[in-house]
Amino acid sequence: QVQLQESGPGLVKPSETLSLTCTVSAGSIRSYYWSWIRQPPGKGLEWIGYMHYTGSTYHNPSLKSRVTISVDTSNNQFSLKLSSVTAADTAMYYCARFIRSGNYYFDYWGQGTLVTVSS
Amino acid sequence: QSALTQPPSASGSPGQSVTISCTGTSSDVGGYNYVSWYQHHPGKAPKLMIYEVNKRPSGVPDRFSGSKSGNTASLTVSGLQAEDEADYYCSSYASNNNYVFGTGTKVTVL
Helix, strand or coil, X not given: CCEEEEECCCEECCCCCEEEEEEEXXXXXXXXXXXXXXXXXXXXXXXXXXXXXXXXXXXXXXXXXXXEEEEECCCCEEEEEECCCCHHHCEEEEEXXXXXXXXXXXXXXXXXXXXXXXX | XXXXXXXXXXXXXXXXXXXXXXXXXXXXXCCCCCEEEEEECCCCCCEEEEECCCECCCCCCCCEEEEEECCEEEEEEXXXXXXXXXXXEEEEEECCCEEEEEXXXXXXXX
């Protein structure tokens, strides 16, 4: 059973860069796309972006200029960096495996990590 | 792109059925058969319930079914059980390699 676990600081200051890592267990990171999704308090889910280990990357247009997703195959991890954060970026951040081969869906998710943007 | 529209809440008694709608546009729901549904119990990882409009992953009870007509997709939960009480989100592939989620529906088992 594939397992995903998010990690990173729970508090980030405004204008700084949010950095999170997702560790993938019981499965190779080489064979799929990997994604980040977030949920602001009291709101719905928002797709941030997804990336294949070969470098193919797609981002939500509303966040595109601030988002960097990268994959570390040696450690079976992938990461999210979101620059110039504001209070609006306060959210629960989830990592997930994205199926993108003739169909499109997220089949495994992490439990999420809460990131608060505040000074 | 804009979020897909779902009703904020839905409810039913144990054993009854509840149907949740998910309305998008011809650029997402209506344009592709790539609608999926997720069950989310607060504090837990979201769980895939339906993919490709009406397909159930292994282990998901057949009480859960999906359908689509035009720009609107639907999730039906038949034979409601207490453990079905959760938030449900639809999602769809959108044009130009984008992806969009629904606004979410809280299902209450009365």
